[in-house]
Amino acid sequence: MEIRKITEESKEEYLQVLDRDEVEHIGRKYYRALALHADPDAAVQGAMIWKLVHAQKGQKTTAQITCFYAKDQEAGRVLLTEYEKEIAVEGITGSCFQFSRDREVVGEILEQAGFLLKEKKSRELIVTVDELSKVAGKGKPELSPNIVSIDQLMLRQFQKGIMNCLSHGLAGALEDLDTLPAGWFEPKVSCCVQSMGKVNGFLLFHETPSGKLAVKLFFACKPAGNQELLGMIRFAIMKAQENYPPQTQVVIRSYDEATDAFARKIFPQAENQLIIEATKEG
Numbered sequence: 001m002e003i004r005k006i007t008e009e010s011k012e013e014y015l016q017v018l019d020r021d022e023v024e025h026i027g028r029k030y031y032r033a034l035a036l037h038a039d040p041d042a043a044v045q046g047a048m049i050w051k052l053v054h055a056q057k058g059q060k061t062t063a064q065i066t067c068f069y070a071k072d073q074e075a076g077r078v079l080l081t082e083y084e085k086e087i088a089v090e091g092i093t094g095s096c097f098q099f100s101r102d103r104e105v106v107g108e109i110l111e112q113a114g115f116l117l118k119e120k121k122s123r124e125l126i127v128t129v130d131e132l133s134k135v136a137g138k139g140k141p142e143l144s145p146n147i148v149s150i151d152q153l154m155l156r157q158f159q160k161g162i163m164n165c166l167s168h169g170l171a172g173a174l175e176d177l178d179t180l181p182a183g184w185f186e187p188k189v190s191c192c193v194q195s196m197g198k199v200n201g202f203l204l205f206h207e208t209p210s211g212k213l214a215v216k217l218f219f220a221c222k223p224a225g226n227q228e229l230l231g232m233i234r235f236a237i238m239k240a241q242e243n244y245p246p247q248t249q250v251v252i253r254s255y256d257e258a259t260d261a262f263a264r265k266i267f268p269q270a271e272n273q274l275i276i277e278a279t280k281e282g
Contacts (some may be wrong), residue, residue: 123255
């Protein structure tokens with residue numbers, strides 16, 4: 001068996017077995033990936049992606065598996081053994097992985113590797129642009145002139161806005177927020193609120209390779225407040241209607257209080273899907 005590290009240069013080779021929306025992230029600061037081959041010329045037997053999650057308030061850094069494929073249980077065992085060696089080098093012992101309930105074989109592989117499995121509600125809410133449109137209601141909403149799409153910003157304004165966000169200790173889903181180029185964010189639906197030329201809030205989306213719009217950051221600081229947060233939601237919904245087909249999926253994942261409030265504001269009665277969470281502590 002041969003273990004390979006998947007790099008930004010080689011990641012396209014694994015699109016047949018890994019989720020392309022996760023493969024995209026290989027090469028980012030906190031992402032890691034491995035592949036298993038029977039021999040150098042053989043097809044892939046297993047592959048996985050994980051990211052390092054740096055908890056605050058003295059808690060331990062953990063490894064969050066984001067994608068996992070194994071041809072069979074033996075491939076899964078070998079791959080997870082190598083994975084645990086890799087994270088140990090970085091001083092990490094805790095792991096977690098969330099996956100759909102229909103992946104029974106994956107669950108068996110993880111249990112054999114010492115993971116504890118439990119059913120819980122996903123933190124992701126997936127809706128469509130059409131569903132968002134119905135929430136927004138009929139007619140064009142009145143929007144504050146201080147709220148604009150990020151493609152209206154100069155690069156320096158955008159970067160200062162990001163630094164303003166980080167100075168408040170907020171990065172949403174993006175621990176590597178300060179390393180991501182402005183072009184990584186969808187430019188027309190992503191928006192910001194300005195005051196005296198200074199960016200005091202963002203609602204940022206990323207368009208995934210599969211065509212989904214994923215909420216990545218929702219933030220506002222004084223003088224912006226709740227009205228501006230609501231204004232950015234209205235703006236984003238309007239721009240999504242204008243620029244994307246009705247069945248485009250929008251992924252809202254609760255990363256912090258702001259994104260959780262965003263999801264509850266739009267769909268207060270929505271029920272998140274049940275998933276399986278696997279965890280392991282060293």
